[in-house]
Amino acid sequence: MKFKNIVAATLMLGLSTAALAQSIGKPEDQIRWRQSAYHTMAWNMGRIKANIEGTYNKDQVVQAANMIQAIANSGMGVLFQPGTDKGKGWKETRVKAELFSDKEGVGKVAKPYMEAANEMARVAASGDLAAIKTQFGKLGETCKGCHDKFRKED
C-alpha cells in the first residue's frame, strides 16, 4: 500500500494527521528506514539464493522468507511521504518521482510483490526445494518489476 492509500485509510479510521506524522518520522528518517528495510530484504533474498545454489538448509530459508514476508506486509508505503522523492538517508534516495504520482502503477507492482512474498513464506515452510526455487524466481521478478519502474540506476 502506498502513502496515499495509507493516508486515506488512516483518515477514514479517524486518526489525526498528527498521530500519523508521529509514527513516520522526518523525511531523512523515512528514507533511512526504507533503505534499511530494503537492505534487510536484500540480505534475506541473498540467503535464499545461497541456499538454492549451495547447500539447502530449511531453517535458514524459513527465517529469510519470514523476514521478507514481514517487510512486504509492514505497510512501509507510509515511508514514502510527499517530499521524500529527494534526500539522503544512509545515502541519496534512488526513488523516482513517478512513484509519488502514479498510484495505479504502484499498485500494479506492489500487489504481486506482496502476494509473492506471502507465497514464498508458505513454500519455504513446506521445505519443497523445487517449489522454493520456482517461487524465489517469481518473487525476484516482482522486485525487478518495481525497480525497473520506480528506482533510478546507481
Added chain:
Amino acid sequence: MKFKNIVAATLMLGLSTAALAQSIGKPEDQIRWRQSAYHTMAWNMGRIKANIEGTYNKDQVVQAANMIQAIANSGMGVLFQPGTDKGKGWKETRVKAELFSDKEGVGKVAKPYMEAANEMARVAASGDLAAIKTQFGKLGETCKGCHDKFRKED
C-alpha cells in the same frame, strides 16, 4: 543465536564452511546488513510507541510487531562473524569486542529478547492495548539489556 552457535549448528547439519560463507557476505556486508536490520527494528519499535502514546491502530501495531518478531527470529547472529568487531557498514560498527568472546553473556541477553519479541507479536494480534503497553515495556528492556552490555555509546 550468536555466530558461534550458528557456526556449530551449521557444521552439525553438514553444511560446508564455503556454503556458510556464501550466505553471510564480506565483513562490511555483515555490518551493513545488521545495521539495516537494527534500524528496521528501531523504526518498528517507534511505530508501536507512537501507537501507544498517540492514537492506537491495531493493524500498524501488528505490522510492526510481526517485523520485530521476524528480525528476532532471523538468525542474524550469523552476521557477527569473527573480524566484524571493527569496520564500517553504513557507519562504524558500535559492537563491543565482548560480544565475540562472552558466549554465555550473549545467550543471557538474546534469549529473553527473542521470547519478548514473540510475545509482542502475540499480544499485538490480541489487540489488547493495556497488554501491548506492558509487553512493549518488557521488550524495550531486553533491547536495553543487550545495548548496555554489548554496544558502545555513540
